Amino acid sequence: MELTETDARLVAALRDGLPVTARPYAALGERLGLSEATVLARLTALREAGVVRRFGAIVRHRALGYTANAMCVFDVPDAGAADLGRRAARHPGVTLCYRRRRAAGWPYNLYCMIHGRDHGRVLELYEALADDLGVAEGARAILFSRRCFKQTAGCYGRAAAAGSGAQRPDGARGATVMAAR
Amino acid sequence: MADDALDATDRAIINGLQGGFPVCERPYAEAAARLGLDEATLLARLRRLLDAGVLTRFGPQYRPEALGGTTCLAAMAVPPEHFDAVAEIVNGFTAVAHNYARDHALNMWFVVATADAGAADAALADIQRATGLDVLAFPKEAEYCLDLKLPV
Structure with missing residues (x-):
């Protein structure tokens, strides 16, 4: 699936997660200047095309x-x-x-x-x-594994070009040296 | 937040929401209903789990290839006395997304995430030059499971 400019912006905006509010897709749309209906339609398409492989809670194991x-x-x-x-x-x-x-x-x-x-x-x-x-x-x-030296969300392709680039406060996107395994 | 600080509701949320989150106007309400909770409870619990760092994120995980990107696993046999110095060099490359020390003669395992296979090869060649160590590449040929699901 060829990502449109809108798709790339959506993908980038969701890199740090979906807003945890009652109408998250409307909130996301507001940030991007898109209607809630457009966000729902594009996300459904991205999911059906396998661009989104999994959608939900990402556990810090x-x-x-x-x-x-x-x-x-x-x-x-x-x-x-x-x-x-x-x-x-x-x-x-x-x-x-x-x-x-x-x-x-x-x-x-x-x-x-x-x-x-x-x-x-x-x-x-x-x-x-x-x-x-x-x-x-x-x-x-x-x-x-003995130690994990670095764990970042991969950032590449068009989504990276459109990227949010925001540094997460917990450093999850930056180089992280973890204490064990 | 320690593992034992999770109650049964937290566990049900984590176990039930590792995939398949709805795309609709009130997705948390729908997800909550599946778990026998109400929307406000689910939202409050999720915020707490995120704040506590039990969840790194709530949202989509993308398939890198679908974003026009690619990842490649690679490994090196690093002399133990140079391990930390080599790790610093390797982690300095922005293409390196993960890096783990593992129990084997090949003791450093990392993933490069790049725009395409050519860029991955170039990054691995740069790492080989910068460290003076042979880099073995293990490109992915097929993927058999998608859901990283950890019951809690």
Whole structure:
């Protein structure tokens, strides 16, 4: 979908979130000089086109005790990767699942992120996932995160050009060094 | 706000509203009804969860490719004694959106977010030059799940 100028402004205006007021789309429209009906119509279109992948509460998982974060990687046959990826995505604890290009010395092509409240539980979920996918021990690895050095909302493309550019008071858009994992 | 400061209503809100927020004139009223709450209660709770930092945001998450952008995962094997200095160099690049230390010989994992694949390659080449370390790139070929849903 080709974003219109209006779409790009909407996307940029929503980067810091939807107003938490009874008629948020009207409030947003007012800020942008658009009618509420236009905002509703464009957002519906953006959502249907998959530009918006998810709409709702974005959780700061560390604040909720999800401190164990592991990237689990598997070497699976390319031909079966899509089936296994969809299967993995349904697993408890798997929050993101991608197929990625292999690299020299790195045979893995299926990536699953598992977030959990403790290290041991994440390991159990990983072992269960590996069993279910039928991937033997030599063809997989789990990489726990130790520290997060930077976490910003990605900013690119037309929306960036139209960007709000506002620095969030909590520094969520800036470089952030976090204490642990 | 500690995890144990959340009550059952907070948990129901967080669990129920991680996706599928309505696009209509009174969306909070509609979302509240689904949760068996009233609009004013939901608005007040959401403001509190945002103020407390339990939620980073309430709103859309975009697919980078749809915004005319792209992201690429990359990793480096950084000598532990140079780790902090290298992290500082890498984080200094505006294209770097996330950077994590992980338990592996490849111990630094970061994501570059750029306008297109060419710009991603250029950013990774710049990082390789600036750090003097090999950068391995793992471009995404397919995505199998969209919802980052964490029950609380």
